Structures are given as C-alpha cells and as structure tokens.
Amino acid sequence: MIEDVKALMSVKGSLIDPQNETAAWDGSYTDPCTWHHVTCSADKMKVTRLELGRLRLSGTISPDISKLHSLQILSLVDNNITGAIPPELGSLSSLNTLDLSNNQLSGGIPSTFGQLKSLNSLRLNNNSLSGSIPAILSSIEALSSVNFSFNNFSGQMPHFSAASQSAEGNPYLCGTGTGNSCPGQGQSLPTNASQGVRSQSTHVNGTILIVSLVAVFGIVLPVAVCLSLWIWWRRKCRQLYSIRDAGQHDIESEVSLGQLKRYTFSELFQATDGFNINNLLGTGGSGQVYKGCLQDGTMVAVKCLKDRNAVPQFKVELEMISLAAHKNLLRLMGCCTTSTELALVYPYMPNGSVASRLREKPPLDWATRKKIAFGSARALVYLHEQCDPKIIHGDVKAANILLDEADEAIVADFGLAKFLDHSVSHVTTAVRGTIGYIAPESLSGQISAKTDVYSYGILLLELVAGQTEIGFRGQKLVDWVKKLHEEKRLYELVSEDECKKGFVVEELERMVKVALLSTSLPYAERPKMSEVLQMLEGEGVEERWYAWQRNEENRSLAMEQKYLVGSVHSNL
Structure with missing residues (x-):
C-alpha cells in the first residue's frame, strides 16, 4: 500500500487541481482508501479504481500511475490534461x-497498450492524438468497446472484434467506424506488345499525369483544409453546448452544459427501443426512467421529464450535477431538449436502488449495507461541506441511492436540491421531500443541511433493519428503534436468516446510535454529515451519545416540572 500512496502522490503532483479535489491526499498517511476519487480492493490492500473525471484538472499524466499494479479502472475523462500518454500505462x-x-x-497511442490483455473499454476520443492506431491493439480479445473519435489519427483503422468501435472525426483515417473508406488497389496500365507504342505514349501519359495531379491537388487540398476546420469546429461545439430554458423561450438565461453531450431525441428513442415499457426502470413524480443502449454499446438510464412544469427541476438537476463531481454521486452524461421533450442521460446502474434491493430476497448482507451507509454519507459530506457552492440534496431516501456493479452507493435525483449560500444556515421553501424521510422542521419550510442529515438517519435505520417497509414511517420508526435500544432488544432487528450472519454487534449498535443522533428532534443538536461519517468510523460516537442522553434527560425533567407547576396552578 505504501507504493500505491507514493504513486498517487506522484499523480497529484503532475496535475493542477483548481477545485482542490485531491487536497486530502496526504503522503504521510498510508491508507488512501478514504481519499476522494480512490477505491480500494475489499481487503483494503490495493488501489483498484482511480476516477478523476470532470474535475477541471490540467497538467500531465504521471507515468507513476503504472505503479498502481492492481488498478482496474482509470478515468480522467472531461478535463484539460495535456502532454503525451505515458507508455508505462501498458504495464497495468x-x-x-x-x-x-x-x-x-x-x-500517439503507445504500442505498449497491446499488453493490456484485460482491457475491456478504451476511450481516447476528443483529444489531439495523432499517428497511426497500433495494430497490436486489435489482438486484445477482451476489448468490447473502443473510441478514437475526433483526433488526428491517420492511416488505416485496425480490424477490431469489439462490438462497439468508433473513429469518426479523423479525416486522414480510413476503415471501419471512421466514416471514410480506404482506397483500393490502383488499376495498372495495359502492357503493349510494341515497345514503340509504349515509348510514344510516355510523353502523353506523363502530360496527362501532371495535369491530373494539378487538378486533383487543386481540389483535394482546399477540401482537406475545409474538412479539418469543420472537424475542429465540430469538436469545439461538442464541448461547448448550452441549452436555452425549454419552457420559456423568451428568457435569455442559459444553462451551460460544459463538456456534457447533447443527445438527439432520435438517439434516445432508438436506445430505449421507442421508450418501450419493457425498458421502464421506474416512475416518479417528475417523470419516467428508461433503460437504454446507445449505438456504441454504452448502457444508460434516460430520465424523461415531459411535464412543462418540470422545466425548473430539469435546470436544477443540470446545474447541480454539473457542479458536483464525486465517486458516490451520479454522473450526468448529457441531455436532450426539444419543444416537447426534456430528458437527462445517466450511466445505467445495474444493481438498481437500495429500496429495491432491500425488498428482494435474499436480503442484502451486512457488509454491503455498511458499504452503502458509508458511500452515501461520503456523498452528502461532499455536497454539504466540500462542494462550492454547497448543496442541500432535499430528497435523501433509499429509492434515490443507486448501486453500481460493485454495489457502491451512488446518490441520485437532484430534482429537489438547493444551493446553500455561505452567508445563511438554512433556506425557507415549500415542504419538499418524501413522506417518512421529511424532517419535522421541514413542515414549517425550514430547510438546511440538517434536514438531509435527518433523512440520512431514516435511511440508516432502514439499512439496519434490512428492509424499507416494516410498518413504520419517519418518527414512528425512530421511536420504535429507540425503544428497542433502551430495552436492549436490538437483536430483534437481526433475523436468523443465513445472509445476516455477518452482523457485528458493536457495529449494529454504533449505526443505531448514529441514526438516532441524526434524527434528533431539536435539529440544532443533530451532527453535521462529516461528524456522522466520523462516528460511523468509530470516532466520538460514545461521547456524543452520552451528551445527547443527558440533554434528553434534562428536557424530560423540565417537562415534568412544567407539568407539575401547571397542575399546582390549576388546583389553586
């Protein structure tokens, strides 16, 4: 792990990080598994994922990434990184x-990439790479998706067996996926039996050849220049899309999409098989979500907002998600806007939502539930305390926590999110959120980061109980679990199901305490999300718990005294 730490610090040193996303990376701290954008193996011994996409990074790629020997996923997508691709990456x-x-x-593309025999997806599109595409890449049998589009590659595209391959936008590259066919063999001049005839035709043929070359170059060269300019312009346009408010065309305000893609309605229609009911993933108050497959094989989730009243929510999600970048937050890929259609395109999460998984049999094992609790907590810490401007999610619930292929928690659905200005502690708004997860103070319109903490506490109790619908909602659930804890009956939360044998009693009690602290009725006493995360990790939970219990006892005594005084006055 020490070697991995050194490698990551070298990566940090070669990049310019304007948003300080890697500020917490500390070379003197030898456990990088808690660092943002870094994922480790289950045994916490090796770094397996490095995801630094959409962070406005510049600088260069450090060759020392190759020292992360167990790395499985490397993503630097949508940044401003310059320089060459280190050939050392071929050793991963x-x-x-x-x-x-x-x-x-x-x-160019290093020929060492031919050694990446486990590589399944290779995306190098929208750069300024040049030279030929190494033919050795086509020997990688695991490759299922390659994208070399919008570069300056030349020569012939190697033959890949990958199901998805694209190389459009390379005017000097020909072959499959490029949009340019390669020239065939030229026809040879007929051989005449008479040497004299050949000699007599030499001058004529030479003259024709010269005239032909002049004519061809006179046409091809300007066309090539124009084509190159068009390709450059198209690449820039793809990175600078913006959308006008689709609901009010007379408003001049625009929402910037930065480098996100703008999809056509026909693309999404085809990807979802005409928004086929069989591809419906879910239906909410704002619209429907469909599973889709783009032409390049990428699996996506398409969220359709057809109600004209959904335009404000549409803009909120665009703004929020384009600003927030964290491995436990759902990444927005792009959008589609027409006069009648609004759609957001996200990566497809193969394992569904926490709500659906908690209803399935067999139930989620304890290790997975802990992973979900920690991942969603880290996402909320980022939104509340590290994102600029800070963001209140507004609808934290099991249905809005998705699970990727590794059962990592991915917080989604920013439709009710709010920016929290630095100068205020809360915002006043209409009642928002989902029944059962709404904090009591929200009913009076008081929304703060502590309302997200309350909702997270309810989610934590559902994870502890292993199900989302147990006959209780909101405060009733809190009161029930609190009673079980006071009567030392927490064991009733754990069935004898074989899938729950991984429970650790101390961890169960800690999570219950953190959940009860997070749902404290005096919202000022609730911990911040960063404190919630620390307590989940075992830091300071007992001290805070005993302090809260003392406050509860004092409040109870005060209420009794108030009642007694009232009774005396009434008797007099």
Whole structure:
C-alpha cells in the first residue's frame, strides 16, 4: 500500500487541481482508501479504481500511475490534461477500463497498450492524438468497446472484434467506424506488345499525369483544409453546448452544459427501443426512467421529464450535477431538449436502488449495507461541506441511492436540491421531500443541511433493519428503534436468516446510535454529515451519545416540572 500512496502522490503532483479535489491526499498517511476519487480492493490492500473525471484538472499524466499494479479502472475523462500518454500505462495488467476522453492529449497511442490483455473499454476520443492506431491493439480479445473519435489519427483503422468501435472525426483515417473508406488497389496500365507504342505514349501519359495531379491537388487540398476546420469546429461545439430554458423561450438565461453531450431525441428513442415499457426502470413524480443502449454499446438510464412544469427541476438537476463531481454521486452524461421533450442521460446502474434491493430476497448482507451507509454519507459530506457552492440534496431516501456493479452507493435525483449560500444556515421553501424521510422542521419550510442529515438517519435505520417497509414511517420508526435500544432488544432487528450472519454487534449498535443522533428532534443538536461519517468510523460516537442522553434527560425533567407547576396552578 505504501507504493500505491507514493504513486498517487506522484499523480497529484503532475496535475493542477483548481477545485482542490485531491487536497486530502496526504503522503504521510498510508491508507488512501478514504481519499476522494480512490477505491480500494475489499481487503483494503490495493488501489483498484482511480476516477478523476470532470474535475477541471490540467497538467500531465504521471507515468507513476503504472505503479498502481492492481488498478482496474482509470478515468480522467472531461478535463484539460495535456502532454503525451505515458507508455508505462501498458504495464497495468489488471486494467479493465481506460477513459482519457475529452482532454487535450497529444502524441500517439503507445504500442505498449497491446499488453493490456484485460482491457475491456478504451476511450481516447476528443483529444489531439495523432499517428497511426497500433495494430497490436486489435489482438486484445477482451476489448468490447473502443473510441478514437475526433483526433488526428491517420492511416488505416485496425480490424477490431469489439462490438462497439468508433473513429469518426479523423479525416486522414480510413476503415471501419471512421466514416471514410480506404482506397483500393490502383488499376495498372495495359502492357503493349510494341515497345514503340509504349515509348510514344510516355510523353502523353506523363502530360496527362501532371495535369491530373494539378487538378486533383487543386481540389483535394482546399477540401482537406475545409474538412479539418469543420472537424475542429465540430469538436469545439461538442464541448461547448448550452441549452436555452425549454419552457420559456423568451428568457435569455442559459444553462451551460460544459463538456456534457447533447443527445438527439432520435438517439434516445432508438436506445430505449421507442421508450418501450419493457425498458421502464421506474416512475416518479417528475417523470419516467428508461433503460437504454446507445449505438456504441454504452448502457444508460434516460430520465424523461415531459411535464412543462418540470422545466425548473430539469435546470436544477443540470446545474447541480454539473457542479458536483464525486465517486458516490451520479454522473450526468448529457441531455436532450426539444419543444416537447426534456430528458437527462445517466450511466445505467445495474444493481438498481437500495429500496429495491432491500425488498428482494435474499436480503442484502451486512457488509454491503455498511458499504452503502458509508458511500452515501461520503456523498452528502461532499455536497454539504466540500462542494462550492454547497448543496442541500432535499430528497435523501433509499429509492434515490443507486448501486453500481460493485454495489457502491451512488446518490441520485437532484430534482429537489438547493444551493446553500455561505452567508445563511438554512433556506425557507415549500415542504419538499418524501413522506417518512421529511424532517419535522421541514413542515414549517425550514430547510438546511440538517434536514438531509435527518433523512440520512431514516435511511440508516432502514439499512439496519434490512428492509424499507416494516410498518413504520419517519418518527414512528425512530421511536420504535429507540425503544428497542433502551430495552436492549436490538437483536430483534437481526433475523436468523443465513445472509445476516455477518452482523457485528458493536457495529449494529454504533449505526443505531448514529441514526438516532441524526434524527434528533431539536435539529440544532443533530451532527453535521462529516461528524456522522466520523462516528460511523468509530470516532466520538460514545461521547456524543452520552451528551445527547443527558440533554434528553434534562428536557424530560423540565417537562415534568412544567407539568407539575401547571397542575399546582390549576388546583389553586
């Protein structure tokens, strides 16, 4: 792990990080598994994922990434990284996904990439790479998706067996996926039996050849220049899309999409098989979500907002998600806007939502529930305390926590989110959120980061109980679990189901205490999300718990005294 730490610090040193996303990376701290954008193996011994996409990074790629020997996923997508691709990356024998797209990388593709025998997805599109595409890449049998689009590659596209391959936007590249066919063999001149005839035709043929070349170059060269300019312009346009408010065309305000993609309605219609009911993933108050498959094989979730009243929510999600970038937050890929349709496109999460998983059999094991609790907490810490401007999610619940292929928690649905200005502690708004997860103070319109903490506390109790619907909602659930804890009956939360044998009693009690602290009725006494995360990790939970119990006892005594005084006055 020490070698991994050194490698990550070298990566940090070679990049310019304007948003300080890697500020917490500390070379003197030898456990990088808690660092933002870093994921480790289950045994916490090796770094397996490094995801630094959409962080406005510049600088260069450090060759020392190759020292992360167990790295499976490397994503630097949508930044401003320059320089060449280090050939040392070819030594990452476990690498499954490499995404360097939408940067400003130059030079060629290292031939060492042919050694990446585990590589499944390679995305180098939208850079300034040049030269030929190494033919050795086509020998990687695991490759299922390659994208070399919008670069300056030349020559012939190697033959890949990948199901998805794209290389459009390379005017000097020909072959499959490029949009340019390669020239065939030229026809040879007929051989005449008479040497004299050949000699007599030499001058004529030479003259014709010269005239032909002049004519061809006179046409091809300007066309090539124009084509190059068009390709450059198109690449820039793809990175600078913005959308006008689709609901009020007379309003001049625009929402910037930055480098996000703008999809056509026909693309999404085709991807979802005509928004087929069989591809419906879920229906909410704002619209429907469909599973889709883009032409390049990418699996997506398409969220359709057809109600004209959904335009404000549409803009909120665009603004919020384009600002927030964290491995436990759902990444927005792009959007689609027409006069009648609004749609957001996200990566498809193969394991559904926490709500659906908690209803399935067999139930989630304890280790997975802990992973979900920690991942969703880290996402909320980022939104509340590290994102600029800070963001209140507004609808934290099991249905809005999605699970990726590794059962990592991905917080989604920013439709009710709010920016929290630095100068205020809360905002006043209409009642928002989902019944059962709404904090009591929200009913009077008081929304703060502590309302997210309350909702997270309810989620934590559901994870502890292992199900989302147990006959209780909101405060009733809190009161029930609190009573079980006071009567030392928490064991009733754990069935004898074989899948729950991984429970650790101390961890169960800690999570219950953190959940009860998070749902404290005096919202001023609730911990911040960063404190919630620390307590989940075992830091300070007992001290805070005993302090809260003392406050509860004092409040109870005060209420009794008030009642007694009232009774005396009434008797007099």
